[in-house]
Amino acid sequence: MNQITNPGKTDTDPMLRVSNLTHRVNLETDTLTILQGVSLEIKRGESVAIVGRSGSGKTTLLGLLAGLDTPSEGTVELEGAVISQLSEDERAMLRARRVGFVFQSFQLLPALSALENVMLPLELAGMDSPEQRATELLQRVGLAERLAHTPRQLSGGEQQRVAIARAFASDPVVLFADEPTGNLDNRTGQAVSDLLMDLNREQGTTLVMVTHDEHLAARCARQLHIEAGSLTEPLLAQESAD
Amino acid sequence: MAAAKKLMSVTRDWRERDVRVVLVALVIAVATVATIALFASQLQRTLVSSASSFLAADRQLEAENGRPVPEAWMQQARELGLETGRMVEFSTMVFGEAGFQLVSVKAVSDEYPLRGDIEVQAGPSATRDLVSRGPVPGEVWVNPRLLRLLELNIGDTLEVGNLRLEISRLLVREPDGGFRLSSLAPRVMMHVDDVSRTGVIQEGSRVEYIYLFAGADDTLEGYYQWLAPQLEPSHEWEGVRDGETFSRSLERAERFLLLGGSLAVLLAAVAVAVASRQYALAQRDTVALLKTLGLSGRGIGMLYLRRLGLWGLAGTLGGLAIALPLFGLLVSLLSQVLERPVDYQLDPAALVPAILTALVSLFAFAYPPVRRLRQVPAMRVLRAQPGETGREAIPDILLAVFAVFGLVWLYAGELVLVVSLLGGLVLLLAVLALLGWGMIAVLRRVRGGGNAWRLALVGLYRHRRASMAQMAVFAMTLMLASTLVLVRSSLLDDWQAQLPENTPNHFLINIAPDAVQDVEAFWAERSAGLDTVYPMVRGRLTGLNGRPVKEAVSKDERINALNRELNLTWMDELPADNRIVSGQWFRPGQTDGVSVEAELAQRLGLELGDILTFTIGSETVSEPVTSIRTVEWDSMKPNFYMAFPPGGGLQNMPATWITSFYLEADQKLALNDFTRRFPTVSVLEVDHIIERIQQIVRQVTQAIEAILALILAAALVVMAAVISATLRDRQREGALLRTLGGQQALLARSTMLEFALLGFFAGTLGVVAAEAAVYALQAGMFQGTFRWHWQVILPIPLLSAGLLALFGRWQLRPVLSVSPMLLLRRLE
Structure with missing residues (x-):
């Protein structure tokens, strides 16, 4: 457990450290290299946007950083723990305690109400009174009146707000977001990204986000540009929106 | 309710279509198997008790040596808790007002009959009554023919030896109207206590002492074990299953019921397998999300295992809730057919196969695809992953096939049955693979076009994977259902052939060598050859x-x-x-x-x-x-x-x-002339026996048909389940086609054609595989002769084509009735 959470690490140690990350997939006839020799560090509390064209390897990189998949070569360290060497179940435990997710397609369970969707990770983490915490979070994202509604009864923006509430429910140290506004119109997308950035700042979470949305990318402290599986020179670090 | 708990609740699951299909399949499986097992066990008892009534008991002990058996033997039987009774049979002359006649006397004790009823009439034109005991001392019941022969009436006296007995009733039918060549017609029945006073039985008289026993099977068997070492050669112990005339019919009926039950198990397993695979496929996104949120593989395994357990419980309870009233209904139907009340007995042991079926269906068929959910990569939340190729399922399928055939074996206890069905299925799958290969080769050349045929063929090619899978399931379902239909028809044919019209119903025995020609001439004159x-x-x-x-x-x-x-x-x-x-x-x-x-x-x-x-x-x-x-x-x-x-x-x-x-009923009076002219010839009337056999055949036929209807209903549900498995994809495709300008009528026609083709191929395959299985079954299990069943081979492919076309049209219904936009949004 200690190895996974590494509480002894100081704030100045990087939240994520990636060394020489390479990822290949075997096709029927040949092997496709999706990521090639990626190395980077992300500091605690930092917000980073990964940008690039479709098919450049952004989502694969996000999946590897979050421990959803394991790389062909190289290592990923989260708070000093080499997650690429953990077993699937150890990575699941790590995700349950330290990591939050927001997806382009929301990924809410259709059979559960908004409240139950937010309660789910709290229950999986073994929290005693998940309902109170989930209600507070839904109030925070402006859905106090929609607790009992199922995803089908909510608009896209509302669904994404439920997803954001769920992502922050277990107090993650790092939040991974995959095109969080990709399925939303401009205005709704704006509102959702405001909420995401605000909550991120309030909770002091490290944010790693894949996006096509230039405005949203610009609100992150740093942007990593990826092209054909490799990081190109990072764009000049910009001040984040705050 | 807590979210994780809710994820595991059956009420929540019920809202998901695939789970509904699994549950409905389970409920049907349990209901069918439980109903069949309950009914088979009931029918078994009813048949045995009907057949027992041929002995008027469960067992008979006959002493042909003219001496009663030691009283200790009967004492022992009573001590073991068996019901007992006794009879004495002998031939003697009886005297009436108008003369005398050789009769066959059956003297019975108060307990007679232990099984079955005696059919009597109060007078020649009175209604027939069923009574459960014989004449009291001092009275005698006689065959109607004797009344005419001796010109007697009810109330007159009949002299039997030294005793005068009052004729109180006409004896129409005795439950043990035995087929004994030594017995002589006509029959007189009296009380056994009167026998000694007649003085008819002397040392050396030809007399048979018969003892009746009834009780539980194991008690009877225990008694026989005790008795056997003491039996002499002239003693004969007879049970129902020794009766040459009925045992074969009974055995076949039992086997048929077991076959029906086994097929129900197979059908259920197919339905559960199809639906749970669909369910597992649909669950992959949820599993990926749960993994992303931190649930371990073990946690996921436990989550779904618990779910399966709940389904099993719900399916078993639901199935029993249907089976019990259905069983009640069948029993009341049975009692209508028999025109007598049937004891409604719920045999708890008969529920075991139903529960086993639920367990095996769930854990051999539903669990493997659900277990593989643990391997769904978490990365699926971000990006679609390569789906299952089907190859990883092969060991599971093999295991499941062994499990279910093991179950059938356990259930029917017939290796021949298991091997025949397995052989039929293997043949079916081999032909299917060949056909699929050929179909794809041919269909590949068909190019799209505006007419419904082309669209249908292109559709078959486009959905080749689903089409082949559906065809396999339909063909299997049709094979199992046709096997049952075929076995049923040959079973019934066999029975009918066994006792055709004009089956001899009278025997003439004891014809003296020099009387043979006269006897033949007598009946030839009356055109009874x-x-x-x-x-x-x-x-x-x-x-x-x-x-x-x-x-x-x-x-x-x-x-x-x-x-x-x-x-x-x-x-x-x-x-x-x-x-x-x-x-x-x-x-x-x-x-x-x-x-x-x-x-x-x-x-x-x-x-x-x-x-x-x-x-x-x-x-x-x-x-x-x-x-x-x-x-x-x-x-x-x-x-x-x-x-x-x-x-x-x-x-x-x-x-x-x-x-x-063979003597027609209205010619029976000719027997009087015959016995007058040939007094030494014995006439044995077996028309009542034949009537009883035909009654049993009718009752078994009814039961078989009721069970057949149940199983065919189960087959229909399997097919509906399989079709609805691809419902969503087909609806989405239909909506897209309409969006792209496909006309409703064309879409409807081509879909119906596509399904009709699928149904036709599946029907043909199924029926051919069924013939193969029936061939093996006939040879190995029913000892019948095999014939091709053209009356089934031809219509089944057409029927299945028509049925599937209707199913196809039905599932397209929302696509045709709602605007494509609304539909696409609804299917999102």
């Missing part, structure tokens, strides 16, 4: 290859034929329904040798050339076995264990002649 007239010599088989026969054969065998006199005959031609299985029938002019009935030959371990010694009166005759032949015991014609050639071993033995013939 006699079957072949056979000579009959009574004798015992006493020796085998020079040793006493009872030493020469295995002690384990209980062979009644060794305990009594056999009817021996001579004949020059092999009867039409006998078949030589070994050796050769007598050549013209041959005078040595004996032909032995096959079953007896097998039990005695006889081989061609063995020397048999018969004791006939004070003479002995030894002859080698020259042929072994099968005999149709159910044919209601004289049948013989042993046949000699004319001029052979029986040459100088005292013989009487025997024959059988």
